[in-house]
Amino acid sequence: MCKRIIFIILPSVMVLALGLLPEAWGQDQAGDFDARDYSGIWEIGGASAFQGFGLDTRPELTPAALDVMGGRVPSPGAARFHPFQPDVPYAYLSNDPDYQCNPQGFPKLLIDAEPLEMIMLPDRILQIYQWEHRVRYIWMDGRALPSGDNLDFLGPAWYGHSVGRWEGDTLVVDTVGLDERAWLDRPGHPVSLTTRIEERYTRVSPDVIEHEMTAYDPTYYAAPWPAAPRRFEREPSENYTFFEWSGLFSGITEGICAPINEVEGYNAGFRDVAVSPED
Numbered sequence: 001m002c003k004r005i006i007f008i009i010l011p012s013v014m015v016l017a018l019g020l021l022p023e024a025w026g027q028d029q030a031g032d033f034d035a036r037d038y039s040g041i042w043e044i045g046g047a048s049a050f051q052g053f054g055l056d057t058r059p060e061l062t063p064a065a066l067d068v069m070g071g072r073v074p075s076p077g078a079a080r081f082h083p084f085q086p087d088v089p090y091a092y093l094s095n096d097p098d099y100q101c102n103p104q105g106f107p108k109l110l111i112d113a114e115p116l117e118m119i120m121l122p123d124r125i126l127q128i129y130q131w132e133h134r135v136r137y138i139w140m141d142g143r144a145l146p147s148g149d150n151l152d153f154l155g156p157a158w159y160g161h162s163v164g165r166w167e168g169d170t171l172v173v174d175t176v177g178l179d180e181r182a183w184l185d186r187p188g189h190p191v192s193l194t195t196r197i198e199e200r201y202t203r204v205s206p207d208v209i210e211h212e213m214t215a216y217d218p219t220y221y222a223a224p225w226p227a228a229p230r231r232f233e234r235e236p237s238e239n240y241t242f243f244e245w246s247g248l249f250s251g252i253t254e255g256i257c258a259p260i261n262e263v264e265g266y267n268a269g270f271r272d273v274a275v276s277p278e279d
Contacts, residue, residue: 033203033205033206035169035202035203036166036169036171036203037120037203038118038120038125038171038201038203038209039118039119039120040117040118040234040235041115041116041117041234041235041240041248042115042116042117042118042209042232042233042234042235043113043114043115043116043232043233043235044113044211044230044231044232044233045231045232045233052107052111052185052186052227052228053111053184053185053189053215053225053227053228054081054227054228055080055081057225057226057227057228058081058221058225059221059222059223059224059225060221060222060223061083061220061221061222062218062219062220062221062222064190064219064220065189065190065219065220065221066083068190068220069082069083069084069187069188069189069190070084071095072085072095072096072183072188073085073088073093073094073095073096073188074088074094074096074186074187074188075088075091075094075096075098075099075186075187076088076089076090076091076094077186078185078186078187078188079187081185081186081187081189082187082188096183096186096188097181097182097183098183098257101257101258101259101262102158102181102257103132103134103158103159103182104131104132104182105158105159105178105179105182105183105191106136106158106159106160106175106178106182106197107175107184107185107197107199107213107215107227108182108183108184108185108186109129109131109132109134109159110213111185111186111227112131112186114129114130114131115129115130115131115235115240115248116128116129116130116248117248121140122140123139123140123141124137124138124139124140124141125137125138125140125164125171126138128248130248130249130252130255131255132255132256132257133249133254133255133256134159136159136162137162138162138163138164138173139162139163139164140163140164140165143163144163145161145163145174145176145196146161146176146177147176151176151177151193151194152193154177155177155193156177156178156179156180156193157177157178157179158178158179158182159175159178160175160176160177160178160197161175161176161177162174162175163175169202169203170200170201170202171199171200171201171202172198172199172200173198173199173200173201174196174197174198174199175196175197175198175199176193176194176195176196176197177193178191178192178193178195178197179191180192180193184215189220190220191215191217191220192217192219192220194217194219195215195216195217195219195220196215196216196217197213197214197215197216198213198214198216199211199212199213200212200213201232206234207233207234208231208232208233208234209231209232210229210230210231210232211229211230211231211232212226212227212229213226213227213230214226214227215227
């Protein structure tokens with residue numbers, strides 16, 4: 001009997017020591033932590049939430065940038081960042097691609113403070129966003145950031161092509177290959193295939209990752225444009241557990257803009273209500 005009890009308890013203790021159970025993930029714990037392990041669900045928190053690229057750090061816009069922004073109507077509340085447009089009180093007046101059932105793109109999705117889960121793999125880091133059910137790959141296998149003909153052949157993508165590396169315990173991520181139809185932010189600043197977004201992630205405690213981001217594109221901006229510093233805060237497990245179902249996608253809608261859903265909603269709420277039945 002004693003041997004059987006020891007046999008059962010010992011593996012559990014070993015598993016906890018190896019960090020294989022949720023209680024050992026470092027969530028809501030103080031003390032030692034692995035500064036290169038970003039596993040878990042995070043959200044931009046505190047005063048840094050929703051702070052993106054701002055007027056106080058914006059460099060001079062080139063004529064090419066002004067030309068692109070001339071046809072863009074910013075999201076509500078973002079007009080003060082736009083060189084031409086008056087304030088936009090209603091979302092339907094904006095031609096933000098996000099309002100037209102298109103992806104938010106990078107880095108706009110990140111700036112909007114969407115909850116995300118990070119999964120660490122030997123050759124890549126996965127950022128899984130709650131909104132859009134979006135997966136972003138950060139390659140850590142030593143590949144070079146695409147450029148020249150290689151970048152041309154790969155072509156543009158809404159979330160670009162991202163390569164990461166470690167500088168000490170800071171994760172440095174470079175992203176290029178952004179689709180020019182995507183917006184950098186809600187005011188509608190432009191991006192292009194050759195725009196480079198540099199991010200720097202530093203885990204400073206078990207529950208906090210500090211994040212810095214800078215946009216580089218001499219075609220549109222006369223100098224590098226640093227975003228406001230932000231911090232990711234680890235989400236406690238009770239915030240993503242609903243009716244005993246836990247995870248990033250528990251307890252919320254999918255957050256996917258699907259035209260078929262829009263049509264069905266319109267038909268049920270407006271078209272079918274307005275049609276009188278035949279006698």
